[in-house]
Amino acid sequence: MKKIGVLTSGGDSPGMNAAVRAVVRKAIFNGLEVYGIYGGYTGLINGHIEKLEIGSVGDIIHRGGTNLFTARCPEFKTLEGQQKGIEQLKKFGIEGLVVIGGDGSYQGAKKLTEHGFPCVGVPGTIDNDIPGTDFTIGFDTALNTIINAIDKIRDTATSHGFTYVIEVMGRNAGDLALWAGLADGAETILIPEVNYDMDEVISKLNRGAERGKKHSIIIVAEGVGSAIEIGKIVKERTNFDTRVTVLGHVQRGGSPSAFDRVLASRLGAYAVELLMEGKGGRCVGIQNNQLVDHDIIEALAKKHTIDKGMYTLSQELSI
Template identity: 65%
Template sequence: MKKIAVLTSGGDAPGMNAAIRAVVRSGIYYGLDVYGIFRGYSGLIQGEMKKLTLGSVGDIIHRGGTILYTARCEEFRTEAGRLKAVEKLKQAGIEGLIVIGGDGSFRGAQKLTQLGIPTIGVPGTIDNDIPSTDFTIGFDTAVNTVIRCIDQIRDTASSHERTYVVEVMGRDAGDIALWSGLGDGAESILIPEAHYHIDEIIHRLRRGYERDKKHSIIVVAEGVGSGVKIGEQIKESTGWETRVTVLGHIQRGGSPTAFDRILASRMGAKAVDLLRSGQKDQMIAIRNQDVMGIDFDVALAQKHIPNMDLYELAKILSI
């Protein structure tokens, strides 16, 4: 194998640039030509690629987002679109591809492997919702961003003696809400994977009020429902001033944490190793601090489940 390429697909995540850097520099170290494909599968179909050098990825390890850009691509969902992509790779002499993204991006990578392009996936998504890996690139940074925001909200909540509902990202997975809520001592954490009753939330708030607690924080994953609606229910039931903050896309950006930079570097380099050794149709995972390859079929057949022990711990500690 002499030529490989790398692209980023789906939502951006802090640490993607660190992974790109690792792919490029590891590839060059082992004598490979490494090409960057711009704007994900959309750019691949259009042939938007160029050869990357050591200098191309200099001074990017600390930057959020992705220097290769990312985009959704409906055309790639079609057989004709995927055949176009394969043709562009063959015309450029690309013999292997590394895809940095989420599960949707990985399913696209599987299709390319089936069409004769060896492909390896690197999990990059702030939601941490990829099965078979303990962590995904960007998750740690997103959690730390949320915690910093909640810390600032708590100052205002305390000063005005109010209850605050903070809505965070997590349409199908509650990891961001769970980890940030536990890390910031939230009174209640609402995640898609666990049922909740508004009466239980009210009970917790009243219990805190009875012991002279002046403010409360409730963290809600967007997949549970509207934070605004939950805030209205709390106000109607208690009569207390309740404010709602929807953090939105602020969670996606920012300089990656040390954890994400190191994780991305390890995963990017491992992806190159797998291609060099003739592996394909695998994703990179980290389990118990070990980085490894796992077959897409095995990984994607599973369902992501958050650490429910953390969920129970959060309930105990918020008594």
């Protein structure tokens, strides 16, 4: 293999740039040419492809977002769109592709794999919802952004005696909510993987108030529903002074943490190693601090799960 490509797709996450840097420099170190595909699968279809040099990825390891840009691409879900993408890859002589992104990005890599084009997926998403890896690139940074925000909100909640309902991202996965809630001592954590009883949520708030507790924090994963609606229910059923904060896209931005920079560097370089060995249709990850790779089709057939033990612990510590 002489030429490989790299693209970032779907939602951006802190550490994507570090992964791109690792792909480019690992490849060049081993004598390969690297081509950057700008704008995800949309850029692939439209031929927005440029050769990258060592200096192309200088001074980006500490930057959030993605210098290759990203976009949603409904067209790539079609056979015609996929064939256009493959034609562009062949036009530039690209023989293998590293795809950095989340579930939707992996689906695109899976389609290319089914068409016989070697792809390796690198998990880049703050949601931490990709099977086959303990952590995804961007999760740690987003988690710390959430924790910093909750710490500040708690100061106001304590000062005014407010009950705060805070909505965090994560799509249909509750990892961000669970980890942030446990780290910040939230009284209640609502995640899509576990059914919740609103009566119990209200009872816990009332029990806290009876023992003199003047403020509470409720963390809601976006996959559960609207924090605004849950906040209305809490206000109506308790008459507590209730406030709602939806953290939104602030969770996606910012300089990546040391953990995410190192993780991205390791996974990006490992993806190049697999392509050099002639292996496509794979996705890389980290399990028990060891680099692993899986068949991308088999990985996507599995369902992401949370650590139920952590959820139980959060309940035990928030009595």
